[in-house]
Amino acid sequence: MKKKTFFTTQFMFLLFFNGAVLLLSVMLWKEKLEVQKEMALSEHYMILSSVMRDMRAEGGDGYDAAKLMEPYTRYRKDKRRALFLYRGEQLLYSDVDDREIFDMEKTAAAEEGMRRIRTDGLFLYVEGKFPQPWDDYILMYRYDLRQMYENWRKLKNTLFLGGSGCSLLLSLCLLTLLNRLFAPLQQIAATSRSIASGDLQGRLPEKGKDEVAAMAGSFNEMASTIQRQIAALQEAAEEKQRLVDNFAHELRTPLTAIYGYGEYLQKAAVTEEDKVACAGYIMSECRRLSNLSRQLLELAALRGEDIAWEPVPVERLMETVEYTVRAKAEKRGITMTFQAELDVLKGNPELLESLLINLIDNGIKACESGGCVQVKAYRDGEKAVLSVSDNGRGIPPEELGRVREAFYRVDKARSRKEGGAGLGLSLCEQIADIHQAVMELDSIPQKGTTVRIVFPFEAG
Template sequence: MKKRAFFTTLILFLFFLYAGITIMSAIIFKDKVGVIKERCLAEHYVIVSSILKDFQALDSRGVGIEESLESLMHPYSYLAKGNDMGLAVYKSENLVYASINKENLADINTDSYKEGQRYITIKDDDKPFVYVAGLLPAPYEDYALVYRYNIAETINSWNQLKNTLYLAGTVLSICLAFCLLILLNEIFRPLKQISDASMGIAAGEYEKRLPVSGNDELAYMAQSFNHMAMEIQRQIADLNEAARQKQQFVDNFAHELRTPLTAIYGYAEYMQKAVISEEDRLMSCGYIMSESKRMENMAYQLLDLAMMRNHQIKKEQVEMETLLGSVYNTIQKKACEKEITVTCRCQMDCVTGNAELLESLLVNLIDNAIKASEPNSCIEVKAYQEDQVKVLSVRDYGKGMTERQLQHVKEAFYRADKSRSRKEGGAGLGLSICEQISQLHDAHLQFVSGLMEGTEVKVIFTTL
């Protein structure tokens, strides 16, 4: 495209430049020739006037004109010869005097000056000449004077000027071609940068960016391209992260599924092939039912996750006192079994959301807190408003988590304490469900934890 623009612009410029030079040269030539013609006509008139006086003088002395014509014209021819000019005199159609070759007079049109008009023409035999022919005034209208003027010097001067203009045009064209090439390189440089950056992005170099300088359209284009590249990089990163999480989800799911299936198959095979007592049979059946129940819980939790993705919920005003009371009744039995005290404190009236989902959210968070706590410890549940933002908080004083564990705690099937969770039947889906519920309520989860310092989980609502 750059070559096409270069050659197209250059050809158009050369066409108009040389057309302009040609037209200008033609105008200058016409002007010079016009000036010369006017000069020749004036000089012809002066010579005719002078000859007329000489003819009158001869007549007054009674001397014949034709006998004295040679001597009469000699001074004029002498002067004309010095300037490479020439004179010729006709009487009727007969040439009676000439300082010019007769061959050069062959094409002189006598019809025009016979009618009283002066005739002027340009002939280029060996040299370019202007010929002016005209009749003498009465009573000598039988005589006609032809005056020849050499315009070779004028033509040569015009040719030099024309050649100078063409030479200057050629030099100017070369300079223009060089400047045009530099200009096009500067104009097309951003396009080449865009092309290189686009190819780099297509090859996976998503950090490619264009330099932004100035405040013109190219700068705006570079900013738009960089914004597009940044969005592409972000989306690719999101897709890679989503793919990683999906693969991890599948791997974890396969691992979680394998454990109960292995136990179920092992106990079933033991019951089939071994001679066992009634007590062993009941124990094996109990393990089979326990693992089956864990698989059932996992299936229900996965179903909850699937149903909540891209799902719009019906929201209404939920009374916090009622919600916390319902949550307390649900988790009280499990907390008492582990000798853990759960306290609820409500400092706000209501929140906009779905009561069932919010109850599930708090139950999951408190259940995780119970699993992380030691006997005779306390769990604090609070609902309050902070800096015009509504917050639900669950605080325990259990084992806590490291910074690395906090980074993955909301991932499906992730468990900070794998042995404890599996022993208690957890599949690592509770916090993933909590995250989904929070997003449906325009809220986000915030974790504050430290090893042996306990964990506080806050559900922060971004809208009132």
């Protein structure tokens, strides 16, 4: 690109510059020639008039041409001018050795009292007839243009030589300018190749406040965005791979148990009591698989669907949730309390219901018999907050950063026993994100856990 720009610009410059020098040279030559023509006409008229006066003074018909032309011969000292006197076709006088053979056909075109000027090679001719009664006499004036042409040629060569020097200097300046202008593009190309090869740290220097600096800033911003997006894609890919690995691991345990009990029922001689026990284990593991598939489907649905928001009455929401989880809480001997200080909360009622159910279910699993789970909805300044607190076993500080990951469980053996898959908090965080809310966790081991869902908008 740089070479193409350089040679194209240089060619155009040389074309226009040399064309301008040539045009200027031709105009100078024509101007000098016109001046010389005016001078030749003036001198021819002066000499013809003087010769005619001498011819009147001599009288008669026999003129001594050499005597008449002698004063004008002495007048011509620079040897550029030459005079020829014709009578008809006869050359009467010439002050040069190389006697010209005058073209009478052309001379005949010069009428009486008229003059004609012409150029032949590097000579300028002025022809003119004498008036009557000397109309058979013709005076021709010749001016040698060779010296003038030589001076013009030297001037032209000087102009072209100067133009060549200027062209060389301007070519160097153009090359320097193009190197400076294309340097950012070369840096962009190098940095782009570096980024394409995997080095996402490459950036362009941002110097000054011109368009190049703005372009460098935009490129760096684009590179940073690409780096962030690639990092996000890598993280998402890793998360998906962990999800697949964990899912495969979660499936293996119940499927192994189901297969084992089924094989036992098929091949062993078992009592009715053993059959009931085996069927109970198989149903328990099937429930685990059912819960797992349901939560995975809910997570998938949250990633791919837009939800409709509407004003959700908080008391009605809590009544629905309490009705759903009451049986499980009573079975475990867990007390639940609900406190609504808000009238309305903006969101999706089904998702908010699922959010509370999952948080309460986690709280019930964390508590021993006689424990308590508290559900509150209140205003914190301009924000609305939903919180679920329990007085269960809590979460160790080193585990708090990972409990939101899919399939992660603090107490793996106990969670499997209770049918948990480690998807509850991951699902709750997805629901909070959809509502533009933030999920906060506070936990003290052996004292309990509080989960707060902080909405960024004012409650109704």
